[in-house]
Amino acid sequence: MRIVNPTFGVSAAGGEAVAVKPVDWRTDAVAMFSNSKPNARELLEGIRARLADIRSVDNIEFVHKNSASQPAPAELIDAVAGKYKGALLAIAD
């Protein structure tokens, strides 16, 4: 039996996998990016405090979305991408 595929669609992401630039986590500036859910910032603050035993944390900074229920605005993502070499995202809870 021949049917029309109910899942069919054209990928909007294109065919190429996204390349990730190398990051030196011992020295590079890092963004701690919170999804603004309860305890996300506390989690990231705790990680940053522990990292202080391993590396300088002066260039590890906190960033957050304005709302847990809405996506991060493109400008914010662009700003983070421009300022930091790495980002640690508290993303899914």
Add this chain to the structure above:
Amino acid sequence: MIATETFRPLVLAQAKARKIEPRLIVVKHPIGGLNAQELAERIATATAGLTEATSL
């Protein structure tokens, strides 16, 4: 990315749709609603995952 084990499939499915391969640190679910003592375990797990994943 830090995700809880419960939300790991969502992150992986999202990443697949966007053709990215995230470096994922998985901790126990949940994060919200935990007190400071409970959250400390998640912080320890996430930090260990980060240091391992990044060779810190």
Add this chain to the structure above:
Amino acid sequence: MTDTPETELLDIPDGDGEAWNEYALKQGWGDGMPLAVPTEAAVEKFVAVCRGDNQPFAPISPRQVVPTLKSLAANAVMAGCKPEYLPVVLAALRAVLTPDYNLHGTLATTHPCAPMLLVSGPIRKALDINCSSNCFGQGWRANATIGRALQLILLNVGGARPGEMDRATHGSPAKYAYCFGENEEESPWTPYHVRRGFATGDSVVTAMAGEAPHNINDHGSTSGDGIMTTIENTIAQSGANTIYGKGPYVVVLGPEHAGTLHRDGWTIESMRDRLFEQARVHVSRVSKENQQSYAEAGHVPVNDHYKIAPTPDDIHILVAGGPGKHSAWIPSFGGTAVPSVRVAGG
């Protein structure tokens, strides 16, 4: 969902209706209820209704793929739609693809929101969309299958599979189908879509990521003020998403409540203003932890109260339903909008 070959046509094993449904459900294509077979011939009848609607669709979250008219029609066939319902389904899809609707967030959230579809204008009658008694309930093919078709599109094309990309803690019966019509004939006020700038003769679909309707029972009040008191206190809930995740809500007035309110001089604007001011939660009904959490997110109480809507414009009031002393409150997910889209050709 299995990894289906990315071709628009599929050859699948022959079989009867039961075998088809077993196959389809195994692919993850369904909502648990039986599905019609999207044969090429069936899909073509639907597509023929929409010839000329060539406006492209945005990628559908969370899978981020751009649908084709045929794949959308296949889902409408599977849902049990008639071909003439497809333009309404497409308008509904365009509404939820409006960026401010925040489709990705509303699908991936743990909140039990579903795409509420309100149909206004003459197409309600042409398609027999129920606007009166039991309009949120069972019994009308158009209501049931238009709402279901959108859900199947979001599942199959969008990839919002429950438990994977759809992370709802409980979900909601509204996720099977959530479509109703405005009872314009028994509304004492201007139809909703006209208030939003459309022509009276336009047919319009309005969408909101909403919870299932919450009942507002008021058999005793004999005045508009009394009914407003009941409505505002029903809405004032500590557990409402919009107490912190600022967003819109819908109030669906039953025709009898609407009649009393109109008799006593209430307008849409005055009702919205009243609800904006009075549908609020005293700080004593909010836990200390939540108060702190809301404050960190910039949501602070005003005169010791949290408001449920950010502005009066976020309160959407219309008439639907039949006889009886009931109205309904439909809270939203929060970070969402209420887009209205004209039905092509409608």
